[in-house]
Amino acid sequence: MAVRRPRSTAPSTATFRQLGVPAPLVEALAGRGVTTPFPIQSATLPDALAGRDVLGRGRTGSGKTYAFALPLLARLSARPAPRRPGRPRALILAPTRELAAQIEASVAPLAAAVSLRTLTVFGGVGPGRQIAGLRSGVDVLIACPGRLEDHIESGHASLDAVEITVLDEADHMADLGFLPAVRRLLDQTPRRGQRLLFSATLDAGVDVLVRRYLTDPVTHSVDSSPAPTTVPHHMLHVAHRDRLAVLVDLAAAPGRTLVFARTKRRTKTLTRQLVEAGVPAIELHGNLAQAARSRNLTAFAAGSATTLVATDIAARGIHIDDVTLVVHADPPAEYKAYLHRSGRTARAGATGTVVTLMTDDQVDGVRQLARQAGIAPTTTRLRPGHPLLDEIAPGPRTLVDPPPATRAEPTPPARRGGARRATAPTKAKSRGHGHAPASGATRGDRGNAVSQPSGAAAFSAGSRVGATRRSGGRSR
Incomplete structure (x- = not known):
């Protein structure tokens, strides 16, 4: 021994x-x-x-x-x-x-x-x-x-x-x-x-x-805690219908945002929804071919995609500098995953912020996570447009026009004049065209179960990727 x-x-x-x-x-x-x-x-x-x-x-x-x-x-x-x-x-x-x-x-x-x-x-x-x-x-x-x-x-x-x-x-x-x-x-x-x-x-x-x-x-x-102890942690108590709007508001702020989802399906869905709302987002999960995973990480590190939506595959061993915001869109199942996810920000002496979105049925579980993780988060019940969102992620919000393949269908006449879209943020301080993120998969990645979601693929101008996503044998 x-x-x-x-x-x-x-x-x-x-x-x-x-x-x-x-x-x-x-x-x-x-x-x-x-x-x-x-x-x-x-x-x-x-x-x-x-x-x-x-x-x-x-x-x-x-x-x-x-x-x-x-x-x-x-x-x-x-x-x-x-x-x-x-x-x-x-x-x-x-x-x-x-x-x-x-x-x-x-x-x-x-x-x-x-x-x-x-x-x-x-x-x-x-x-x-x-x-x-x-x-x-x-x-x-x-x-x-x-x-x-x-x-x-x-x-x-x-x-x-x-x-x-x-x-x-x-x-x-x-x-x-x-x-x-x-x-x-x-x-x-x-x-x-x-x-x-x-x-x-x-x-x-x-x-x-x-x-x-x-x-x-x-x-x-030396500094063996999985997550920095000086990082501010926010638990945002939101209604289920408001989760995406709050997430879009945060992700549209300057800097790199890393969003964690519980499953591969949820990761793909959130990526598509963010792209449709105007956030240059790409995905990372186990169903992507290695070439697609590498391209997406490169795009995120280079800044051509400002938001990476990932499963816990990105919670450990992914070294990307200057991630200013980590968002637990889906709270993890146990506190170690929370700490490792949160450790993706404030690395190597940099600053960062951690946000957890929780709905009514998740409050007790998230509070238990915080106790087990040894953190003292700031808990706030809010709706889209709350001033705390600007404090958490300061700076002007920038949204790009969603690609044609991902734009919503025309609103039926009886509903015209309503909100732009239920998934859109309630406020956008500025809109403009950002850089296109790298495509997540090419036609050379044949034999893979999943290709890049249509929204993120269409962001890449001139890409050989089509706007169809395969999932469970169906095309969307």
């Missing part, structure tokens, strides 16, 4: 060079505008660079990627070795495709600075390029457990040469049921290798991994 060494802390004012990071990596970091270590990096780097097994506890957005990438690259570059087909020298395991891709985006430029090669392996895409990359030799393999096991079983990959293994978001691995696969993979790595495990919590079986696979680990806990 592993015995955890006492926590140690590094000086918070130390530079990367003072922490022991090699000069080429320090220069590569500076080239990316990274000059000051985050607390989790200052705490873990000295031990990790010294070759110790490390257990790092910190929430997503706390800087964990560089905390494990720098010692990993430093170790490999200090002892250069020829690349061998299918036999990586370092392994980074991640729970989701999005997180694996974002880790690779951070690691690859640093690896190139020390002449190391990276490769990302995950499902949802064809295996051909991954197999070719493995055959050509790779130093650092970033992988999701399922697809990596496939490559190992087919003989395209082996873990017997791995010198250092990283397990990122270990608690999320457990939540998704990946621990049996993770154990099988770790059992194939050399016992003498270094292991770094990062997790926000130690429940859900993570502690078993620590005891079984880490040798005399040093534990560092």
Whole structure:
């Protein structure tokens, strides 16, 4: 059984060079505008660079990627070795495709600075390029457990040469049921290798991994709460008929808004409704092909789509800077999901706000969530047009004209002169044309159960995507 060494802390004012990071990596970091270590990096780097097994506890957005990438690259570059087909020298395991891709985006430029090669392996895409990359030799393999096991079983990959293994978001691995696969993979790595495990919590079986696979680990806990404690939390008590109008008002404010829905169907519906109301919104959920998921995340990060509507797939491991507002359009079922969703804002020292929309039948459940999460929200009963909405999401509201394919049918004569639409916001301070979000799916994504909703697809001028959405065999 592993015995955890006492926590140690590094000086918070130390530079990367003072922490022991090699000069080429320090220069590569500076080239990316990274000059000051985050607390989790200052705490873990000295031990990790010294070759110790490390257990790092910190929430997503706390800087964990560089905390494990720098010692990993430093170790490999200090002892250069020829690349061998299918036999990586370092392994980074991640729970989701999005997180694996974002880790690779951070690691690859640093690896190139020390002449190391990276490769990302995950499902949802064809295996051909991954197999070719493995055959050509790779130093650092970033992988999701399922697809990596496939490559190992087919003989395209082996873990017997791995010198250092990283397990990122270990608690999320457990939540998704990946621990049996993770154990099988770790059992194939050399016992003498270094292991770094990062997790926000130690429940859900993570502690078993620590005891079984880490040798005399040093534990560092830095900002381990899944969500920032200084973020304002608002619980807005609204009538069921007013939920969409309030959501549109908030999403039409300046900045990026991340909206969470309970199910994939609800995510698609909310995206369509927001687009129809004039909010450039796109969706993220498990039914989208990987290419569509990547395009939508890119559009949201680039600002061409200002609102991302997502299931809990975006609650963990999605690193997008400057999300100013998180809205729980559907309150989650349990408080951990609430904390992880809320942790998508106010990352890396930025500010943000969290809003939960609750109807009469949800009040008791949301209050219990708040108690379990340890937050003290401001609860307000309101209707569309309430001045608090401007305080929560300040700035002029901007709505774009909905695409022709999503506009409402002409109002019957007997009803003309009424409200523009029941789902429209009650106030819009300004209207204009914004940038079109990226399309969520192309005709090349054949064989997928779901394509981009008609509204979001039509926003993309000249897109090859049609205005038809497939769902359960029916076209809408």
